[in-house]
Amino acid sequence: MDAATITSWMREIDIAVRAERDHLVQLDAAIGDGDHGTNMVRGFEAVVQALDSDGGSPPGKLLILAGRTLVSTVGGASGPLWGSALRSGGRVLGDQATFDGMELVEVLAAALASVKDLGTAAVGDKTMVDALEPAVRVLRERVDGGASTEEAVAAAREAAEGGMQATVPLQASKGRASYLGERSIGHQDPGATSTVFILRALEQAVKEHP
C-alpha cells in the first residue's frame, strides 16, 4: 500500500458520504441536530480538493493533510474527532513511501486512541467508538493471524457494522444524543454509521491499491 491507497480511501469516503448524506442527516435528526451528513460531505469534499493539489507527498503526510483539512473545514464534533484521528494515524507512518498490513493496524489504532482521548468516549456510549474499536481489534487479530490485508480489512468492516447495529438499543452517554437520555434508545448512532462508511471505503481502497 502507498500514497495511492490513501488518496483512493479519501475519494471513496467522499463518494460514500455524498451518497448517504440524507441518511446520515436523518439518523442525526432523530437523536442529534441533523448536521452530520452535511458536515461529512463538506469535510471530505475539501479533503479530496486538498489531496488533488498535493504534489506527491508520502501516505503519512497525506493523512495528516486530510486530518488538518477536516479540522479546518468541518466544525461540529466530527471535524476535530476525525481530523485528529487521521493526523495521529498519519504520524505513525512518518515519511515512508509504502506501508504494510501491520502498519495499517498501527495507523488505525492511533486514530482510535486519539478519538477516545479527545472525545472521552468508550464502547457502549453510543458513539463512533462503538464501530471503530471493534474494527481495529478485529483488524489486528486478522493481520496477526496471517490474513491478507484485504481479508483483514473486510473483517474489520464487518466488525464495524456489528458495532454500528449494536448502538441501536443503547442509551447515549456522550455527544449530543446524550441530551435525550432514554429517548436516544432505538436509534442507530450517526457517528458509528459514518465510521462504517469510512471502513467500507478503506476496504475498497485496499482492493484497488494493495
Next chain:
Amino acid sequence: MAIETRKMRKFLNDPAQVVKESLAGLAAAHLDLVRYDAAAQIIVRKDAPRKGKVALISGGGSGHEPLHGGFVGLGMLDAACPGEVFTSPVPAQMLAATKAVDGGAGVVHIVKNYTGDVLNFKLAAEDAADEGIKVTSVVIDDDVAVQDSLYTAGRRGVGATVLAEKIAGAAAEGGADLAKVTDLVKRVNDRSRSFGVALSSCVPPASGKAIFELPEGQIELGIGIHGEPGRRRADLGSASEVVDVIVEAVVSDLKPKRGSKVLAFVNGMGGTPLLELYLLYGEVDKKLRAAGVEPVRNLVGSYITSLEMAGASLTLLELDEELTKLWDAPVHTPALRWGV
C-alpha cells in the same frame, strides 16, 4: 436549487451561503459597531483590539441569532465566531478572532457545552497559547433538562450564555483583569439555571426539513437550542400550567435562598411572538414571588433562538450587588443596548 429554496418558506438565495450572507447583512446594518471579516468568517468589534482591555469571544453554530454576532460591541463581546447552522465553528475562526481582539490583557473564550464547540475551542486555545496569547476558557452548562453526571456530555449551555457575555463584558469594559473576568463568567454560569419548551420544531436551511414533528396539542419539554427533541413530550396545557413546570424545574435545581433577588430571562426560540413571551413573563414573575424569590431584573425577548422554532425558555440568575451593577452597566451591541 431555486425550487427547493422556494418550497422552504425561507428567504434564501443559496442555502449554502445563508450564514455568510446574514453576517454581511449584520455588518451592513451596524457599521458603527462591528466589522465582518469574511475570509475568517468572524464578527469583530469595530474598535478592536483595545489595548489593555481583556477581550471576550464566543461562538457556536449559527441559527441562534442574535447570539453571538448580535452581542459584539461595547460592554459585551469583542468578537463572535459563527459556524454553519447548528454546527460548531472551526478552530481557525476562533484563532483568527482571538488574534483580532487581543489587546495584550488576555482573551476569554465563552464556550457553550456541546461536544463540537468544546473540542474546537480546545484546539483553538492550544493554537492561541502557541502564539503567546493568554487565553482562558469557560464552558457554560446551565440547562437543567439534561442530567448532569460524570457519564454524560453534561448539561447544555443555553440562556446563561447571554447573561455571562453581558456581565463579564461589562467588567472587562470597566478594566477588570483576565482572572476577574474569567471568574465572573464562571460565577454567572454557577448561579444560573435554564429550562426550555417547544411547540414546534425548526427547519435547518441545508436540509429543508423539520428536525422533528410535534403533533397538535403536544409540547416538548426540556428542549435545547438545535431543534433537537426534548426529554419528554406532554399534552399542552395552559400557559400558567406550562410555566409551573418550567419554574419548578429551574427553581428546584437552582435552590435560591428565600428572599433571593434574581434576574429572570424569558427567551423566545424564534417563532413565538413577544405577545406570548410577555404573557409568560407575567406568569413567571407571579410564580417566582409566590415562591419567595424576587425578580429584580429581567430580559424578555428572542435572544438565543433555534431558527423559527416556536417555544420559550426561562433562565434564572441569582444576583448579588456586583452582578446587578454589571448587568446595569452600559451596553451597545446590535441586539442589546442600554445606558448609552
